[in-house]
Amino acid sequence: MTGRGWTESLTVVPGRRKYILLTDSEGYGEIQPVWESLNDGEVPIELRFFQDSPHLDKGLEDWLSAQKMGTCLYIAGKWERVKPLFRLAERVGFTEEEMQVKGVGPREKRVFCARCHTINRAGEDAEIPCRECGEKLEVSSHYSRLHDACYGFVII
Amino acid sequence: MDPLVDRFPFPFGEKAPHRYSNNSVPLDPPLSVEVTPTYREEVELKRRLLREVHSRCYRSLPGTEEAQWEAAQLVLDHLAGHAPERFRLKQEEDRRIFVNRVMEERREFTFRDASTLPCEPLDFAGRHVQEDLILMAQKDGELILEAGQLCFPANWSLAFKLGMTFREIHEPIPGFNEGGLSDQIERFLLRMEAGRPWVRRNWSLTVGRHLDTSPETIHRWGRQKKEVTPENAGSLVHLRVEVQKLFRLPRSHAVLFTIHTHLLPLEKLARRLEWLERFHRVVTTLSDEILKYKGILEFHEPMVRYLEGLRAGGGRKA
Numbered sequence: 001m002t003g004r005g006w007t008e009s010l011t012v013v014p015g016r017r018k019y020i021l022l023t024d025s026e027g028y029g030e031i032q033p034v035w036e037s038l039n040d041g042e043v044p045i046e047l048r049f050f051q052d053s054p055h056l057d058k059g060l061e062d063w064l065s066a067q068k069m070g071t072c073l074y075i076a077g078k079w080e081r082v083k084p085l086f087r088l089a090e091r092v093g094f095t096e097e098e099m100q101v102k103g104v105g106p107r108e109k110r111v112f113c114a115r116c117h118t119i120n121r122a123g124e125d126a127e128i129p130c131r132e133c134g135e136k137l138e139v140s141s142h143y144s145r146l147h148d149a150c151y152g153f154v155i156i
Numbered sequence: 157m158d159p160l161v162d163r164f165p166f167p168f169g170e171k172a173p174h175r176y177s178n179n180s181v182p183l184d185p186p187l188s189v190e191v192t193p194t195y196r197e198e199v200e201l202k203r204r205l206l207r208e209v210h211s212r213c214y215r216s217l218p219g220t221e222e223a224q225w226e227a228a229q230l231v232l233d234h235l236a237g238h239a240p241e242r243f244r245l246k247q248e249e250d251r252r253i254f255v256n257r258v259m260e261e262r263r264e265f266t267f268r269d270a271s272t273l274p275c276e277p278l279d280f281a282g283r284h285v286q287e288d289l290i291l292m293a294q295k296d297g298e299l300i301l302e303a304g305q306l307c308f309p310a311n312w313s314l315a316f317k318l319g320m321t322f323r324e325i326h327e328p329i330p331g332f333n334e335g336g337l338s339d340q341i342e343r344f345l346l347r348m349e350a351g352r353p354w355v356r357r358n359w360s361l362t363v364g365r366h367l368d369t370s371p372e373t374i375h376r377w378g379r380q381k382k383e384v385t386p387e388n389a390g391s392l393v394h395l396r397v398e399v400q401k402l403f404r405l406p407r408s409h410a411v412l413f414t415i416h417t418h419l420l421p422l423e424k425l426a427r428r429l430e431w432l433e434r435f436h437r438v439v440t441t442l443s444d445e446i447l448k449y450k451g452i453l454e455f456h457e458p459m460v461r462y463l464e465g466l467r468a469g470g471g472r473k474a
Contacts, residue, residue: 114316115372116372135375140328142328145320146319146320151313151316154374156375
């Protein structure tokens with residue numbers, strides 16, 4: 001997944017009023033260089049670990065929504081954890097310019113069936129059968145943020 | 157003389173080979189809709205699709221109400237202006253009376269009061285025109301597909317593309333992001349002004365006379381591509397042209413696209429020798445990448461053999 005907010009590698013953005021770094025054990029290797037580069041004792045910086053689905057963590061949502069404008073957010077961790085965290089951050093008001101998100105490890109792809117609109121789960125396969133209508137789908141890179149899924153073309 | 161040929165919006169000029177470009181020109185007269193002799197047939201087909209598969213043909217995001225009312229007002233007003241003997245829109249302050257004599261319908265409603273219509277305003281207006289209607293909201297310097305009534309898509313999914321930016325929508329088109337073209341077109345759309353509409357033509361090929369070439373039904377219409385031979389290409393393969401008209405809506409600042417789809421079988425196209433020559437030049441100079449994207453690759457070879465047979469015979473089968 002690419003697009004605004006999502007990144008292939010986290011980059012240090014100096015000059016912000018505060019930094020928040022969110023990670024799990026899998027994402028720590030990505031976050032650590034950012035932490036070391038920014039943690040100069042002058043700008044506020046907080047590092048938090050998460051393990052469970054952020055859906056369940058109301059405290060995290062309240063804490064993020066209490067942050068002020070100008071706060072820069074970094075998120076790194078397993079795909080299935082960072083995706084809902086990204087949506088949570090968007091929901092509480094972080095813009096995609098204010099955050100960088102990096103997914104780590106194997107990633108499950110969601111594939112939208114062009115025929116019946118079912119969201120299928122796929123690995124790295126280029127073609128999959130739709131679990132609902134059975135059509136053979138070519139997995140594309142055309143991505144919808146609304147569906148959080150890639151388009152699956154029906155192969156005729 | 158064939159009225160279908162006479163009114164067909166043939167899209168290819170004398171010189172240009174096919175390439176993606178910002179081919180919009182000012183729209184004159186500035187009307188968003190056109191009523192053709194197939195009006196009743198096409199409106200009935202739209203309504204059947206909306207009845208049977210509404211969530212495929214109509215989508216809107218919250219917050220689009222104002223733009224929808226503006227779009228509905230503009231479309232119905234243009235319809236009445238274009239064909240006043242068949243359509244009428246009477247306005248008294250917020251009260252509207254819309255009369256469609258072709259469908260023998262009369263609807264009274266209150267502008268900006270959704271409870272006075274049987275469906276959302278864009279959906280309502282779209283049930284009275286042959287055009288598909290697409291609304292792009294403009295937010296933070298980006299255009300976002302936020303509502304649409306799409307019954308006759310050229311193999312794209314409204315359900316999937318809803319909520320996408322202009323760039324995201326066009327991401328699958330080969331070469332669209334090369335040479336700054338997508339930037340150029342996006343800038344053009346962002347700068348469009350109210351009262352100065354534009355029009356462009358977009359083309360593709362369809363096997364069979366199908367207006368509804370949706371990805372949801374490709375298992376039906378798509379398989380016909382394999383049946384094309386040099387002998388039947390003239391009647392099976394149709395040049396499909398979308399006349400897309402672009403309007404800036406002054407209050408909501410959204411952009412309305414009205415899309416009127418026209419189909420012409422190649423055997424009729426070939427009656428005009430200059431059209432045959434231009435069409436042949438275009439389809440024989442497309443890259444495989446574009447042929448695949450446009451869904452032509454499967455029947456390209458028999459179609460070109462058909463065209464070459466015609467050219468050898470001066471427009472008639474050699």
